[in-house]
Amino acid sequence: MMYERLFIDKELGGEDMEQERELVLRARAGDVEAFARLYEEIYRDLYRFALYTLKNTHDAEDAVSDTVADAWQGIRGLRRTEAFRAWMFRILTNKCRRRLGQYANKALSLPEDLAEEPRDIGRNIDVRRAFAALSDEERMILALNIFGGYTSREIGRLLHMSNNTVRSKQSRALKKMEARLER
Numbered sequence: 001m002m003y004e005r006l007f008i009d010k011e012l013g014g015e016d017m018e019q020e021r022e023l024v025l026r027a028r029a030g031d032v033e034a035f036a037r038l039y040e041e042i043y044r045d046l047y048r049f050a051l052y053t054l055k056n057t058h059d060a061e062d063a064v065s066d067t068v069a070d071a072w073q074g075i076r077g078l079r080r081t082e083a084f085r086a087w088m089f090r091i092l093t094n095k096c097r098r099r100l101g102q103y104a105n106k107a108l109s110l111p112e113d114l115a116e117e118p119r120d121i122g123r124n125i126d127v128r129r130a131f132a133a134l135s136d137e138e139r140m141i142l143a144l145n146i147f148g149g150y151t152s153r154e155i156g157r158l159l160h161m162s163n164n165t166v167r168s169k170q171s172r173a174l175k176k177m178e179a180r181l182e183r
Contacts, residue, residue: 138173
């Protein structure tokens with residue numbers, strides 16, 4: 001049984017990339033509306049990433065909110081316009097890592113309202129439980145890859161690991177989930 005992806009990466013077409021580039025340039029120049037439109041495009045992905053990583057709706061909302069505030073304050077420093085999405089996820093990743101460190105020993109339940117579109121509710125719950133059973137590090141690696149679209153090399157840089165270690169940990173985490181889902 002193959003592990004089902006929890007998120008389908010959105011590829012931007014040329015026109016969409018140009019529009020995003022223009023919005024980033026306007027946001028860097030202080031255009032609040034342009035920044036709001038950029039944020040609107042990735043809010044759901046940021047929230048899902050934070051929620052799956054932190055397993056707490058309030059902390060996920062706070063992490064995303066803090067990310068947006070920091071991003072708005074630092075948008076002028078964004079050098080490459082095409083890096084906006086990755087930059088936002090990098091900020092969010094750091095926020096989530098800090099929060100995980102704050103409540104590393106707390107046991108929190110993952111909310112049941114995460115599905116984008118209702119499919120097989122039982123299957124969705126099973127996938128969430130299998131994901132929640134992983135360690136913080138395993139969830140972080142999978143979330144960065146699945147929700148953030150990061151490669152193993154990028155995850156390795158973010159988490160200070162070799163990309164081979166990231167791939168190995170990701171593979172083991174997926175196998176753990178698969179074994180749990182087959183029960």
